[in-house]
Amino acid sequence: MNFYAIRAIYLFEMARTWRTLMQSIASPVISTSLYFVVFGSAIGSHMVEIGGVSYGAFIVPGLIMMALMTQSISNASFGIFMPKWSRTIYEILSAPISYVEIVLGYVGAAATKSVILGLLTLITARLFVSFEIAHPLWMIFFLLLISITFSLFGFIIGVWAPSFEKLQIIPLMIVTPLAFLGGSFYSISMLPPFWQKVALANPVVYLISGFRWSFFGVADVHVGISIGMTLVFLTICLTIVWLIFKTGYRLKS
Template sequence: MNFYAIRAIYHFEMSRAWRTLMQSIASPVISTSLYFIVFGAAIGSRMAEIDGVSYGAFIVPGLIMMTLMTQSISNASFGIFMPKYAGTIYEVLSAPISYVEIVIGYVGAAASKSVILGLLILLTSEFFVSFTIQHPFWMLFFLFLTSITFSLFGFVIGIWANGFEKLQIIPLLVVTPLAFLGGSFYSITMLPEIWQKIALINPVVYLISGFRWSFFGVADVHVGISIGMTLFFLAVCLALVGWIFKTGYRLKN
């Protein structure tokens, strides 16, 4: 394993985040704070508790998870797309490093930025609502696993996209709607029975449910199923990345 190569890619990607601190870190934190003000204070004051948890605290895991997913995809897709766009990807591919090391460098940096952002939002939420985390280990487990999984997904999108417009298609038209419909701001048990069954088709439901369980001990689906679905999506993303490098899809042409 060429750790020097991994470190070089990782440091380059992380330094780009620090150079664009307002866009990479400050903007998502400010946006999430606005969600707390609108949903937690304005709407939450008019809503009863959900599963024994105040509404302001109930939406904390959903907001963190929604930010993790969107930012992980954005960081990873942009990180690999720019070398493709500038033509410097060929220098990376011709270097004496393996595809595994390339993926670890790019995905590791994207996941690291998402984890830092998630922890910052967690700290920021303390200024708006009061809550305790019942299962800190599992909270960190879901935090890291989701960041890595969606960073891999973003890496695939960055390879697939052949223009800046395509970088935003899946995050805006697929991931964000699924996050809003996946129980970020409500429990799916509040829906009519038929819609509860339909909601279970949404994979984001399992991510948010498992993450919320780590906070409050309540979940829409069993936590074991949430972990299994997340690991399954991780395996699918790994398989796609492996296929891309094996075939050279949109890398060698």
């Protein structure tokens, strides 16, 4: 394992974050804070408790999860897209490093940024609403697992996207709607029976449900199913990344 190569890619990507601190960290935290102000304070004060949890606290895991997913995808996709766009990807591919080391560098940096953002969002949420974390170790586990999984997904999007415009299609047109419909602001148990079954087809439901369980011990689906679904998505992403490097898809042409 070439740790020097992994470290070089990792530090380069992290340095880009510190150069664009306002865009990379401050902007997502401020945007999420607005959700807490509007939904947690203004609307939440008129909402009933959900599963014994105040509405303001109930939406905290969902908002953190939304920020985690979108930023993991954004960081990882942009990180690999820029070398592709500038043609410097050929220097990386011709260097004496394996595809595993390349992925570890880019995905590791993207996941690190997302975890930092998730923790900052958690601290920010504590300023607006009062809550306790029932299972802190499980919370950290979900935080790391989902950051890595969606960073891999973002890496795939960055390789696939032929332009800056298409780089945003999947996050804006697919991931964000699924996050809003996945129980970020409500429990799917509040839906009519038919729509509850429809909601279970949304993979984001399992992620948010498991993450919310780590906070309050309440969930829409069993936590074991949430972990299993996340691991399935992680396995699919790993398989696609392996195929990308095996075939050279949009990297060597």
